[in-house]
Structures are given as structure tokens and as C-alpha cells.
Amino acid sequence: MKKTKDKNTEEQILNAAENIFQFKGMDGARMQEIADKAGINKAMLHYYYRSKQLLFEAVFKKAFSLIAPQINTILNDDSSIEDKIKNFTSNYIPFIIKHPYLPNFIFQELNRNTEFVSEIQKNIELPNINKFKIKLNAEIEKGIIIPIKAEQLFINILALNIFPFIAAPLIKAITKIDSEAYQQLIEDRKTEVSTFIINSIKSK
Structure with a gap:
């Protein structure tokens, strides 16, 4: 069965990523750190955004x-x-x-x-x-x-x-x-x- 993306989870990810990017920049940010901040695992983060670049965009x-x-x-x-x-x-x-x-x-x-x-x-x-x-x-x-x-x-x-x-x-x-x-x-x-x-x- 195909997974569907949850709006609330996506919002959590974007808020967490913005927080991390703000303090560490694109190069300093790590996907695992963003996943932790969003309260999800890294696999889930990659399901929503395949790369850090796509997430930053x-x-x-x-x-x-x-x-x-x-x-x-x-x-x-x-x-x-x-x-x-x-x-x-x-x-x-x-x-x-x-x-x-x-x-x-x-x-x-x-x-x-x-x-x-x-x-x-x-x-x-x-x-x-x-x-x-x-x-x-x-x-x-x-x-x-x-x-x-x-x-x-x-x-x-x-x-x-x-x-x-x-x-x-x-x-x-x-x-x-x-x-x-x-x-x-x-x-x-x-x-x-x-x-x-x-x-x-x-x-x-």
C-alpha cells in the first residue's frame, strides 16, 4: 500500500529544519539532527525529503x-x-x-x-x-x-x-x-x- 504524507508531520519537519538551518547553516546541518528535532526517525525524514538540499529548498x-x-x-x-x-x-x-x-x-x-x-x-x-x-x-x-x-x-x-x-x-x-x-x-x-x-x- 502506498504511503501518504501527513501535513502535520511535514510541518514538524519544516519547522525543525528551519531551526537547525538557522543556527548551523546548510553545510553544518545534519539530517539525523533534523529528524531528532522533528521527533521522527531518519527513514521517515528521507521519505518526506530525499536529500538535505530538497529539504533546504x-x-x-x-x-x-x-x-x-x-x-x-x-x-x-x-x-x-x-x-x-x-x-x-x-x-x-x-x-x-x-x-x-x-x-x-x-x-x-x-x-x-x-x-x-x-x-x-x-x-x-x-x-x-x-x-x-x-x-x-x-x-x-x-x-x-x-x-x-x-x-x-x-x-x-x-x-x-x-x-x-x-x-x-x-x-x-x-x-x-x-x-x-x-x-x-x-x-x-x-x-x-x-x-x-x-x-x-x-x-x-
Whole structure:
């Protein structure tokens, strides 16, 4: 008789895996450790996910599916560009604090698997910047924002929000701060990033 996968067991596995990946990363995590954390045996874990890579991708898709709709809403609602930047940062940074492995995983997968974005798009709708672009152009025409391409502004927003998580060890070493001070620095960036970007694009 063919086995069926139980939703509750699958949720237990994903929660356990996310916890382990968060503290040990992809390379440091072990399937046996994840199975133990989920309260199942290793054979059961392999029945649900044949490899650590597949499990990591499932954890990523679950987490990304939570933030993608939020980003899409921010980009496509009727708020001003200034509010969009503030809302993006105030939503994104707390989310990554809870899922710190995501930025590195995305970049690793993009380098390792050129079809990664296409695979993600099959299950998750990626954020769309069309309305963001229209809103930005309208504010540029009104003289609220200096001329800047929407793509360039969006890249700036992403880069300033993502980089501190990817380069955490380097930032700590250069600035000579410990983990506690680094966490405070990240907390401060919830407002620092949006203030910096807004001041750089507002018409004087």
C-alpha cells in the first residue's frame, strides 16, 4: 500500500529544519539532527525529503512565500514612494532577523543553479515593480523625487537591506563589534536605511 504524507508531520519537519538551518547553516546541518528535532526517525525524514538540499529548498520556499506577498503589497499599493521605502525596510529587516539564512541561501542557489528563479516562480509569485515604477515616475514629474530609474532605486533598496546579513562576519571584523552590538546595528537599520534612501532621492 502506498504511503501518504501527513501535513502535520511535514510541518514538524519544516519547522525543525528551519531551526537547525538557522543556527548551523546548510553545510553544518545534519539530517539525523533534523529528524531528532522533528521527533521522527531518519527513514521517515528521507521519505518526506530525499536529500538535505530538497529539504533546504522546501524551507526556503515556505519562508519566502511569507515575505513575497508583503513586498508585493508594499510595491503595488497607493502609498507614496517614501512610505513604500519605509514599509519595505520595516517589514524586510525583521523578517530576515527571523530567517537569517535566507539571503546567503538565495545567493548560493543563484550561483549553483541557474534555474533557481524559474523553479521558485512555479510556486511563488515574485514581487512586481510595475506599479512602483508608475508611482515613482509620477512623483518625479511632480518634482517630489529627483530623476532616477525605478530599477536602480529598487536595487538600492534591496542592496542596503540585504548586504548586512550576507556580510555579517566581515562587518563585525571591520567595525570590531560583537554579536550583541551587531544585532543592535541591524535593529537601527530599520530606520537608518529608509532615512538614507529617502534623503538621497528627495528633491531639495
